[in-house]
Amino acid sequence: MRSRLANIDFIGVFLWVIRAAIIVAVVWGTTATILNNTYTTRQWTDFLVFGVAQGSMYALIAIGYTLVYGVLFMINFAHGEFFMSGIFTATVFLALPMDNAGWLDRNPLLGLLIIAVVSMVISVVIAVVTERIAYRHLRTAPRLVPLITAIGASFFWQNLYRGLLGGEQKPFPQLEVLTGTIPMLGTEIQKVHIVVIIVTIIMLIGLNFFIIRTKTGKAIRSVAEDKEVAALMGIDVDRTITITFITGAAMAGIAGVLYAMVYRQVHFFMGFIPGIKAFTAAVLGGIGSIPGAAIGGLFLGMFESVGPSLFLKGLGIPAFNQLKDVIAFTMLVLVLIFRPQGILGEPLAEKKA
Template sequence: MTWAVFAQNIVNGISLGSLYALVAIGYTMVYGILRLINFAHSDVFMLGAYMLFYIDFMFRLPWWLTFVLAAVLTGVLGITIERVAYRPLRQAPRISSLISAIGISFFIQNLGLVVFGGRPKPFPVPQFFSQSYMVGSVYMANISWVVPVFSGLLMLGLTMLVYRTKVGLAMRAISHDMDTSSLMSVNVDGIIAITFGVGSALAAAGGIMWALKYPQINPLMGTVPGIKAFIAAVLGGIGSIPGAMIGGMLLGMLEIMLVALMPTLSGFRDAFAYLVLIVILLARPTGLLGREFREKV
């Protein structure tokens, strides 16, 4: 492999990894607070892309405004999902909310197939993103630096939110001990709603950027990136935000490198993600940065 090809793969790996990281954050935030694997997250990811598609189709607004609107609306949708499907089950056994999440995921996918149609739709990609040029001998489209830079900014913003604001403090308090924080006059329901809103907006951003990279959208497009992002979250230690970022980057990079270094194994690409996951879990049963839990007797 020449240096140019290697650099090219690094660029691709960073780009894919940052998308995984962005979606993984949504999984990890919800898990950190509710101990719930939000299987509907991958469908929220899909809805984000469709949201942009339809807003763009109907209103023809400036692109950045369309993007913001789509992300905000998807965030509102995430809050609605939490209100309808998860909040009534907060005191129920944990498996009930998990099944509820699976049910919501089925519901969104099937509704999507009915409303949007099963046929893939061409995603509107502004000229700017697809423009490409050569840097040295590396081929670069604008999209390949926009994705990591923009995801990086979003993650920075999220980190500020979680570690520098009062809302973030409340989130961390709830994730530590929900009952005690509610006694300390933290508005648990409100904070959980915000968490879902933020996570869903990030998923929407991820879905839109995914669609810019692969400009075909269909109602089941969230499944594969969703499950990969979830693997990334578990890799990094589910519940930990820096863990989700590291896990996402690691997974994206490893996947691209596997295909680049061993093209004969490219059919095994999807299995590889799981293999990495299992190997890391066997070495560290709670992921890279996961909280260790001690057995009490």
């Protein structure tokens, strides 16, 4: 009798209870919300479109996490700062002066293009500097050491920017072209969301081409597979790792521009939350996999946008929108607990888990 009791996997039971409780809560909330007809179909579409736009940004940032994790098995905690640095710099030094001079309204497309390029370049520079100074010497260190270094780097950049460009929120100029809505899918969709989605699709296709078709992409994939063998095949591993960082940071730079266009404000701390969420997206999709990052980002964005209204409201939680971030974090925790390999990932080898 005693031995049988001891054989029960208490931890497993506990985890099943958590699973069941969450499923019940979600189903309960969802049913209640739908039965009460709280929102119209149009509102649901709005939530969904916003979620897709939001998720596109997460996807772009998540690429950086996934690429770096793929080659170095390291969570680049400072990636959110790569995202912040580009657009923060570009806003303060370019967007605001151009807007004040009225030039941005006259040449919105060219202006945005310049801002995007500058944002990408700055993000890339920050990433390369971080990699060169902080990460490169730690390739063989125990795994917690690079993570702690990355946390340090993240705090460093955040607070450097705070001292450099000021601690207050800066507005990102509102552009005539991007305001307003377009009728589509039986509802009015904001132009800026459409732009975000289109840009993301273009970037993802470009990235896919780069990784699959070019020689450099091949090098990145082979380094991710096995650094030593790649080095034996004549691939410059250090250079390839730097290129990986550059690729991820460039995506983050673009994501920064999209973020600024949607939320129209930037500040030094803006990288933290999107960074964590993008990491969640990367894990959700299966860390190390690029399509996984894209799918994970989209999924997280939609879930976060629809979720609070869908099941938190149904559960009768007051001011449920405050808990939006809780959903993302809970999702992160749940994915890591129950399916650490993510949606698309294959079960991770021991060294990656």
